[in-house]
Amino acid sequence: MEYLLPEDSEYSDRAHHKHARQQVTVPMHTPDDDTFTEQEIQAVLETFDPRKAPGEDALNSEVLLCAFRSFPILFTQIYNDCLRKGLFPKQWKQSIVLSIVKPGKEGINEASKYRPISLLKAGGKVLEKLLIDRINHHLHSNSLLNKNHFEFLPQKSTVDAALAAEEFAQAQLQQKNLVIIISLDVKAAFDTAWWPSILRNLRDLRCPRNLYNLTRSYFSDRVAIFHANTHTVERKVSMGCPQGSCCGPGFWNVLYNALLNLEFSNHTKIIAFADDLAILTHGKKLSEAEV
Numbered sequence: 001m002e003y004l005l006p007e008d009s010e011y012s013d014r015a016h017h018k019h020a021r022q023q024v025t026v027p028m029h030t031p032d033d034d035t036f037t038e039q040e041i042q043a044v045l046e047t048f049d050p051r052k053a054p055g056e057d058a059l060n061s062e063v064l065l066c067a068f069r070s071f072p073i074l075f076t077q078i079y080n081d082c083l084r085k086g087l088f089p090k091q092w093k094q095s096i097v098l099s100i101v102k103p104g105k106e107g108i109n110e111a112s113k114y115r116p117i118s119l120l121k122a123g124g125k126v127l128e129k130l131l132i133d134r135i136n137h138h139l140h141s142n143s144l145l146n147k148n149h150f151e152f153l154p155q156k157s158t159v160d161a162a163l164a165a166e167e168f169a170q171a172q173l174q175q176k177n178l179v180i181i182i183s184l185d186v187k188a189a190f191d192t193a194w195w196p197s198i199l200r201n202l203r204d205l206r207c208p209r210n211l212y213n214l215t216r217s218y219f220s221d222r223v224a225i226f227h228a229n230t231h232t233v234e235r236k237v238s239m240g241c242p243q244g245s246c247c248g249p250g251f252w253n254v255l256y257n258a259l260l261n262l263e264f265s266n267h268t269k270i271i272a273f274a275d276d277l278a279i280l281t282h283g284k285k286l287s288e289a290e291v
Helices: 015-023 038-047 061-070 072-085 122-141 158-173 195-204 209-218 248-260 286-290
Strands: 094-101 114-120 178-185 222-228 231-237 268-273 276-283
Touching: 015 195, 038 061, 038 072, 038 122, 061 072, 061 122, 072 122, 072 209, 114 122, 122 209, 122 248, 158 178, 158 268, 158 276, 178 286, 195 209, 195 248, 248 268, 276 286
Parallel strands: 094 222
Antiparallel strands: 094 114, 178 276, 222 231, 268 276
């Protein structure tokens, strides 16, 4: 659990870390987003697969959808109270962690062979989906996401990322230029995504105030529970995007967006796909391409 869910410690903070932590606590003054509608909540519930493993409360989305159809006004009021108060209920922040062996690493006797999958309560997953859908709508409708990110976005795939890299390389090779491609794979990227950085980027992207406050609450008091035979381990979660959550991919895009927007030399292009990053440069000489 210590390996799969590392702890965010303030003791190793440098000046920019301390500044980021302080910055995200300052109240937002952007306009609030609209309240959730009954139709919106029902549409979210209908996207869930009831065959997927439920969270600790053993309720799947089919049961929740039936309850919603009986009490739509009550459900809508609950979720809108969460949005209005900026509070993600604590009981929805608990997850059951399953350790899944990564393909090809079955024979390795190390903790790195496992991928932690979080089983979350259906009620909380609905609120997650409502939240990240609204944030994504804000980002896409205002064209705030960098176009060089090709994962977790509608109608983009790894093929598009490969074609973008090929287009860059071919154009330079036709001009007799050298092309250098550096591939980076961030280790345990989703499990170590730093919450203050995500929140700071949401501020920079002018996230609506009530969505930002609800996100801040989501990134607090999270607990993961791991069962192994007769042993149970409970651990506080202080960083990372839970694998299996609805918010994880969207928050990862927010986190990576700042990296893609960094200013590089005019002969450099960065292409991202999930946590994989390709840096491409060109030049007439090797020394020029390396600069």
